[in-house]
Each structure stands twice: as C-alpha cells, then as structure tokens.
Amino acid sequence: MILDVPPKLPDNPTRFMDRLRALIRSRNMAYKTEQTYCHWIKRFIRFHGMQHPSVCSAKEVEQFLSHLAVQRNSSISTQRTALNAIVFLFREFLEQPLDELSFELARKSRRLPTVFTHDEVRTVIDHLQDESRLVARLMYGSGLRINEALRLRVKDVDFGMQQIIVRSGKGNKDRATLLPDSLIEPLGLQMEICLALHKKDLAQGHGEVYMPTGLDRKYPSAGREPAWQYLFPAAKLSVDPRSGVLRRHHLLDRSVQRAIGSAIRKAGIYKQANSHVLRHSFATRLLEAGYDIRTIQKLLGHADVRTTEIYTHVVRKGGFGVRSPVDEGF
Template sequence: MTESDNNNPITVQQSSPETSVQSWVPVYKQLENEIKLRHYSPKTLKAYRTWTRQLQGYTKSKNYQNLSQQDVIDFLTFLAVERKVSASSQHQAFNALLFLFKQVLKKEFDEIKGVTRAKRKPYIPVVLSRDEIDLILDHLDQPFNLIVKLFYGCGLRISEGVNLRIRNFNFDTGILTIHDESNSRRINEGKKDRTVPIPQSIVPELQEQLRKTTSLYEADLQDNFAGVFLPEQLEKKYQNAAKDYLWQWFFPAPTLTLIKDKKEYRRYHLHDTVVQKAIKKAVSSAHIIKRASAQTFRHSFASHLLQENYDIRTIQKLLGHSDIRTTMKYTHTLQRKTIKQAKSPLDFISEGEHDE
C-alpha cells in the first residue's frame, strides 16, 4: 500500500518485519526526485546514492521504514574504525544520510552523539613545477592543451573548465567569469560566481578556439539542431537560450547527442573523463613521476601565486573558496627555510641601505 501522506510518497510493503530483507528501489527513486527538485548537481546525486547504498549494505537491506538514527551512528563509526575513511569522507557520508532521513524518509534526525570520528590526516596537494607543466603541455594536442592552460592559468576546477560557455569570456576587459549556472551545489558548498583574469599570453589561442566553436555553431544551426544542453531551470527561464550564440559551449563535444524521447539532437560540452584521459596520457608520455590530474594544475596555480607573495585572501577569491582554511593548505606546498637560512629583518634594512 502507499501512505496517503504526500510528504512521504515512498511505497511501503505490507508485513515487513524489521529484520526482513527489503527492496530499496523506492528509496533511490525518491532520493533522485528530491535531488532534482532542489536542482543539486549530478555529482551530489551520485555521492548521496553511493552512501545510501553503503548504508543499505551495512544494515543488510533491513526495512528502510525501520531505519533508526542508531543505524547511522553505527555506520559512521564503522567507516572510521573498520574502513578507516578520511574525515572528509565521513562528513560527506553524514550529510548524505542526513538528507536521506529528513528529505527522503521524512524522519526526525536529532543531534548525532557517540560517533567515533575519523582522524584528520594532513593533506598536502601535489604541485607541479613550471617546467613540468610546460613539459606536459608539449604532449597535449588541442583543445586539451588550451583547457589545461586555463586550469593552470585561471585556477579552474575541471568541471568549471569544460562547462565554460562563450558568455563567460570578456576579451575587452580581460576577465573570465565563472558562473554557477544551476542551483547545483558542490557538496558542502554554496552557490557562488567569481571572476579571474584571462591570461594574456593565450588570448590568440582562445580566439582561435572561439572561431572554431562559432563555425561549429553555424553548422549546427544549418542542420536545425535543438541547441546546447542547459540546466532545467535555465531552460524554463530563457526559452531560446539553447540556440543563443552566447550560451554555446566554449569547448563543445565533437558529436551531437540524441534525446530519444524528444527525438532531437543537442550539443554537449567536451566530457571531463575525456580531458582526464588526455592529461593522464600526457603526464605518462612526459615521464612525470608525480600523480598529476586536472586538479593538480589548480593546486599549482595557487601554490605558484603564494610563491610570488600574493595575498592569501586574494588567492582565496580567485579559487572560489568559501573558507580560508581550504586555501591555507597550499602554504604547506612552499619550501620552508631553515633557521640557518633565515635572515633578521635588521639585515634586510642594512642590505637596502647598502644598495642605495
């Protein structure tokens, strides 16, 4: 039977003892509905679904209507003690299960007590030298070469790089605007936009990419395509935006995607997995011994700015960090001077006077 309460549309099976094994299919369907209702990102849905599945396995698929807060406490402790997950992973699991209880199962969720906390391990990001970056770039063809230059030159996340649209670039002012187009959220982060300077050294390459994108767009119009993909709420707000020039992807996928139910073709951006594979291959070909990925170029951007004595607050804004503590991790990538190598401030003054 189905509960009449509209706040809990999950189908409940009759005579389901607490210890019985039960299908959780309705849970996953409702989880997806609640995520889409709030316009959270696909990555959030994937993460929340993963932690829900792990809880299901831990409880041996017990009747989800009989799940208790103690099940969550035991599971989070299991993650820390047995699985030895990181503190951030345990925190992510907590957020996912909090959402599951409150928004999907419609259960009360009081303050969690008695959970064994996962140990926080010091995290030092992998940083490449400028020579290593140049070497990797030498092994990348277009458009991957240009995408990586934006990762490093602007401190972009991989999702921000592949999601760039023509409207993000203002070549007159030399500014690249990173829009959070949807209400989708990175886990534990809010919606925010930011601006970063466009590296002037790659403007000619960016304009060449723009010409290629424009040519592809004009060809798509001739073929009467349905436009590019847009977040659902933007599609409703700007009904003609999918075919609008400014909303076209800056790095479009080489082929169109068929939407079967609508029988129309749309253009998607270059997929992030394709970019990651290209970077992995280039790192291997360049014989770089560090574990470098797309995120490594963002790490290098921050670390190199610190080396040039940029203010940590400025770097925080350029990276789009909401918490300064996230940015502070890059201070650990700088080479420390020993006491013997350090100089007294009095010596700085003396050297300055001597130079005069």
C-alpha cells in the same frame, strides 16, 4: 553518452531513489551533490542489508559511520561527506531528524596536495595537443577545475573585462577568475571554432545546447543562441538523456583527464598526480608570488579560507618559505 547531465525523472516519481533525486533537484542543488548523496545513501542502505531507512535510527547511522572509520579506514573528509548525505536523508527527505550522534571519528588526515613546478607544468602542456592543451592551460592559468573549464560557454569569457565567469561551480556558486593575457588569443580562436561548428549544426537542423535547470522553459529559444554554446564542444552529437533531443554537449572530462595523465607520464614526472594538480599549482604559484590568501580563496571559489591555507604547506623552500640552517654552510 552524456555523463554530467541529470537524467529525466518520472513526472510523479514513486520509487525511493527517484523521489530522493526529485527532492534534491527541487532544492536546486548541484548534480555532483545529487550523485554524491545518492551514492552514500545507497551504501548506507546496502550496509544494513537493504533495510528501508525509515525504520533505521541514530544507532544504525552511528554503526555505518564507525564502519567507515574503523573497517574502511576512510579519511575525515570522506566520513564527513557520508554524514552530510545521511543527515539530508533523514532530516529533509524522511523528515525524521536524527538525535545527537556518537560514532568513531575517522583519523586519516587529509593529504597535502601534489604540486608541479612551473617548468614541470610547461613540460606537461608541451606534450598536449588541441583542446586538451588549451583546457590544461586554463586550469593552470585561471585555477579552474576540469569540469568548470569544460562547461564554459561563449558568454562566460569576458575579453573586455579580461575575466572568466564560472557558473554553478562547486557548491553551485558562481565566481569570477582571471583571464590570462597569454590565453586571450587562443581562447578567441577556440570561440571561432565553436561558433563555426554551431552554425553548421543549425544548418543541419540541430544547434540546441543543454540549458541549466528552468532556463529552457523561461527562454525557450536561448539554447540555440551562440552565447550559450559550449566553448569546448564535443566532436559528435549525442542524445540528451533527459529530453531525448540530439544535441552537441561539451568534451567529456575523462578524455581530457586521460590526455593529461598520458602527458604527465611522457614528461617523465613521477609524482602521484592527475589533471587537478594544475589547479593546485595555480594556487601555489600565486602564494609564492605574494598574493593575499583571501584573493586566492576567491579565485579558487573556496567557501572556507582554511581549504586555501593548505597550499601554504606546499610552497617551495620547506613548505613555509623557510630557509634551512644547514644551507648557511659550516
């Protein structure tokens, strides 16, 4: 089952959620954004007893957002995400812009990210095997999110320029990040495995990969070309829910997440952590090495430098590189 490919919509959608999804896709928004917006809009509708949003007003929106803050104890970022989804619903889909809103603001602040030391990361990676091991090394070595690593295609790894191009990352933006020296050889071997599997699929009448929106129409044969193949292909072919075509997708994020979670436990690390901690650790190591915060922001793909600045609170020695006076002796 393919979980990160948007399912096919009717040619002339009539159902509420289908029309909403069609509008989101017409704006070329990321599928993750579509999933998030639809999730919060459904929550809003259920909160008001399945009442159609077109008969709701700013009052109903304020009630829902206040409920998230007071009864659900949601974080600031969660409440803001819900607000963005509902504003999109009213302003863009219903064409009923909301008046100024007044609601209870969430007070639960953002938690500091969990970070591993370099030795802890190395121990975790030592407990991983095969593709999961290489994906973990990419996340730590290049600062990739797990799905950014899994969605890499052959053409996105530039050995000559020694960089990795992340396509349609968070916010549906492209960016370039570094290709570590130590990963050049293993990524080259992974590419050979990927292309050999692709050659086998072609011989069996398959070999066509999922193409980003619109490119399958513009370049009908590109999906069968080696450059577009996923660098981390799935072990089995699966049916594309949009087209019904039998294709080889990339590894599922949940399988790699489970492997990394298991490796963390085997490593005897008791911090509250998941696969994303490898990306956090990448950013923290660069800060500790003295790299400029703006450079780190670009490598991570953060739209706002304030998001990157949170890592300044978790670098070693007290969070700010400060030496405690008690360490001076008495």
